[in-house]
Amino acid sequence: GDSVTQMEGPVTLSEEAFLTINCTYTATGYPSLFWYVQYPGEGLQLLLKATKADDKGSNKGFEATYRKETTSFHLEKGSVQVSDSAVYFCALIRGSNYKLTFGKGTLLTVNP
């Protein structure tokens, strides 16, 4: 079945550091790929997405590129802020039922 593997963390960075959270997936066909973010005490919000190979999703300084050859969708940000502290989930959708399959989440803490 479909699966998503992401680095488990926790990840602790200083403000303005570079962030990478790795995500790889297993799925047949051509899934759509997503990063969702969950701030403390809140629900999930879509951060960015990509629906086909070589697409780059971007939002709020975060970027991720859909790499079909490596089945990856790594999340990057050049300079993190304290307000980026949250749990980040990589996810995919494949097929007509649009069931989201999530990775286990990565807790990011950014210190001032």
Added chain:
Amino acid sequence: DTAVSQTPKYLVTQMGNDKSIKCEQNLGHDTMYWYKQDSKKFLKIMFSYNNKELIINETVPNRFSPKSPDKAHLNLHINSLELGDSAVYFCASKLAGGNADTQYFGPGTRLTVL
């Protein structure tokens, strides 16, 4: 205006009780979902309804019964609650159709079974 709302936000109850969680979306979406997030933050789909019809039913105990009175609402009823049911339950919704794949999540309901 809240797009996807859930009630209650917190629910504390005893083992063996029956409880319901309600979800409403005002986005005009056709498809709604229930997800469970365990204590380690792992998220897993439970159910999905499209226009009041059940389309996804993952291997969830039959103590859990979703009900969709109309396409804007998807409620979750849980019978005979067990300790392992303690989790955060998220409702989500999306438009039906091939290009509308973004799901919008509610704020979650934290269920604690004592």
